[in-house]
Amino acid sequence: xxxxxxxGIEGSGKTTQIRLLMDWLRDRSDRVLLTxxxxxxxxxxxxxxxxxxxxxxxxxxxxxxxxxxAARAQIVREIIRPRLKEGWIVICDRFADSTLAYxxxxxxxxxxxxxxxxxxxxxGLWPDLTIYLDLDVExxxxxxxxxxxxxxxxxxxAIDFHKRVRRGYLQLAAQNPGRWLVLDATQSVAVIQAxxxxxxxxxxxxxxxxxxxxxxx
Ligand code: TYD
Numbered sequence: 573x574x575x576x577x578x579x580g581i582e583g584s585g586k587t588t589q590i591r592l593l594m595d596w597l598r599d600r601s602d603r604v605l606l607t608x609x610x611x612x613x614x615x616x617x618x619x620x621x622x623x624x625x626x627x628x629x630x631x632x633x634x635x636x637x638x639x640x641x642a643a644r645a646q647i648v649r650e651i652i653r654p655r656l657k658e659g660w661i662v663i664c665d666r667f668a669d670s671t672l673a674y675x676x677x678x679x680x681x682x683x684x685x686x687x688x689x690x691x692x693x694x695x696g697l698w699p700d701l702t703i704y705l706d707l708d709v710e711x712x713x714x715x716x717x718x719x720x721x722x723x724x725x726x727x728x729x730a731i732d733f734h735k736r737v738r739r740g741y742l743q744l745a746a747q748n749p750g751r752w753l754v755l756d757a758t759q760s761v762a763v764i765q766a767x768x769x770x771x772x773x774x775x776x777x778x779x780x781x782x783x784x785x786x787x788x789x
Pocket of ligand 1: 581582583609610624640665666667668670671672674675
């Protein structure tokens with residue numbers, strides 16, 4: 573039972589790295605689940621559509637955090653906890669740290685309140701490992717702009733917002749270095765993936781990890 577989350581600002585390459593890690597993990601176990609936040613359940617996907625719809629410009633930060641938390645409360649109880657109990661490896665594309673970074677450091681909502689809401693939503697579940705792909709904001713947004721269809725309400729926020737989010741992530745990681753793996757996202761895809769696999773292999777205690785194939789990432 574292992575719970576791993578990925579975090580990063582827009583354009584950090586999370587999706588590519590998650591896909592490569594999933595390929596590697598699925599070769600080793602048939603009990604690996606990938607899910608994402610906000611979303612991952614039927615209710616969560618409906619909430620996601622409200623959160624990311626560019627027409628919802630009047631959404632207050634307080635409403636936003638409660639919607640993210642509602643989606644999280646659902647996925648934790650419907651999917652994540654039951655699978656972890658059955659011994660699965662669960663990978664989540666974003667989790668509670670996104671709320672602390674985006675709504676806390678980004679929007680400036682009080683971190684103590686956010687932690688309380690988050691603990692309520694998750695029932696106190698935190699990841700065993702959080703992989704954070706660190707990238708400067710300008711590079712990240714430039715990468716994203718190459719695919720304008722992916723532009724959404726969140727990404728349209730001011731560049732300063734994203735800078736605060738990045739600083740927030742780095743602070744969160746510094747406060748809990750045992751849980752966080754901070755990686756330089758300007759490195760090549762293969763190098764980053766090798767670093768991720770090395771750490772995940774360590775976390776899984778070397779189980780089923782004889783075939784080291786990082787170079788084929
Ligand atoms: P998504 O399209 O999934 O972005 P990405 O590919 O970067 O993960 O959109 C999720 C957006 O929601 C992203 O901008 C981060 C933001 N977010 C929050 O602000 N708070 C949260 O708690 C979560 C989970 C996401």
